[in-house]
Amino acid sequence: MGRAPCCEKMGLKKGTWTPEEDQILMDHINTHGHKNWRALPKLAGLLRCGKSCRLRWMNYLRPEIKRGNFTKEEEELIIQLHETLGNRWSAIAATLPGRTDNEIKNVWHTHLKKRLPQDTKTKHKKRSAKQNSSLNPQITEEKEKPLLSPPHCVSSDVSTLTTTATSDTNDAIHVPINRGAAESLDDDFWSQVLSSYNSDETTSFPPNSSSVYHNVDFWYDVYMGAQDLPYF
DNA sequence: AATAACGTCAACCGCCATGTT
DNA sequence: TAACATGGCGGTTGACGTTAT
Known part of the structure; x- marks a missing residue:
């Protein structure tokens, strides 16, 4: 065999x-x-x-890949998400439109890791969620949950729902949810997030406008909001 | 100018999860 | 249900560029 x-x-x-x-x-x-x-x-x-x-x-x-240096906001977001998710690069990448898990992983190891105090650096190790349930049991539990419904995930790839995208621009409309991201978030979480955002946006998720969702600030807010929820 | 040391990043490897038969 | 195929993920490596000596 x-x-x-x-x-x-x-x-x-x-x-x-x-x-x-x-x-x-x-x-x-x-x-x-x-x-x-x-x-x-x-x-x-x-x-x-x-x-x-x-x-x-x-x-x-991929045309939607955003190249070039990471912004301060992106870096901050990566640091914050890493604190919560550990080395789940694909999940982190799902919140950063146009950025790949590989790229984020590289940035983490070359830049961001150095900024952290020693104790936080050693916090997450080896195969974060998949194998080491002891590390972050909450994440493991989340894996058992069904996929969230709101941002109707496509099963393959980093499923960015994208309008015509051109490289080197930030014009693409991304709803960057993939399985990795999905599994770390549950329905309650999304309903809270979406209710807060739908109050401003008349459209359902995903929105037609890029104004909010392809903005790092949006995902930052999502993340910050998530911290108030029990699973985080 | 030479070269050693270091940093960055694209790509590979191996494992696991999921789908299919 | 088992066996296999495929996709996806995270860790690691190696080539290359840059900086220091």
């Missing part, structure tokens, strides 16, 4: 992606989508494993 390797190692390229490979991958996904990552490289004519293609797309090629 045993698990099959993610890809047969023979003949597949590794390492940095070339612009040509990027182009091929983008073209293929733009025309065919990415229903099956494993089959994708073969269909696209890439000598990469599906996992590598997925990673490249998710972390670099």
Whole structure:
């Protein structure tokens, strides 16, 4: 038995992606989508494993990816969320439109970690929520809960509901909820959050306007609000 | 100018969760 | 229900650029 390797190692390229490979991958996904990552490289004519293609797309090629330095607000938010969520980078990334878990992880290790006092640095360790229930039992409990309903999550990817997005801009409208984020938040939480925001926005979640939801401040408020709730 | 030390970040690896047969 | 396939996540690594000596 045993698990099959993610890809047969023979003949597949590794390492940095070339612009040509990027182009091929983008073209293929733009025309065919990415229903099956494993089959994708073969269909696209890439000598990469599906996992590598997925990673490249998710972390670099997606049009909604926001590049460039993190703002002070973003950094603060990451620090605060890390305090609550631990190393659940995908959940943290879900609150930062256009930022990837990988990028956040890198920023954390290269910049933000240094700012923290020693005791907080050692607070979260190893496979935060998944394996170490002792670390943050609340999070583990949350995993048992059904997915929240309000921001109707799409199951795959970091599901940003996005209007036409262009890279290097902040114009995309993101409702960056994925499974990771979803599982850490429950219905009561969302109903509170949404009721407070729906009082201002006549639209239901997700809103048509980008004015609030793609703003870091919004997610910061969400986070701060969440601290008042029992699960946090 | 050379090179060692350090910092950053893209990418890989292995594990786990979930879906499918 | 078991076995397998696939996607997703977090930890880690290695290449590359920058700074210090």
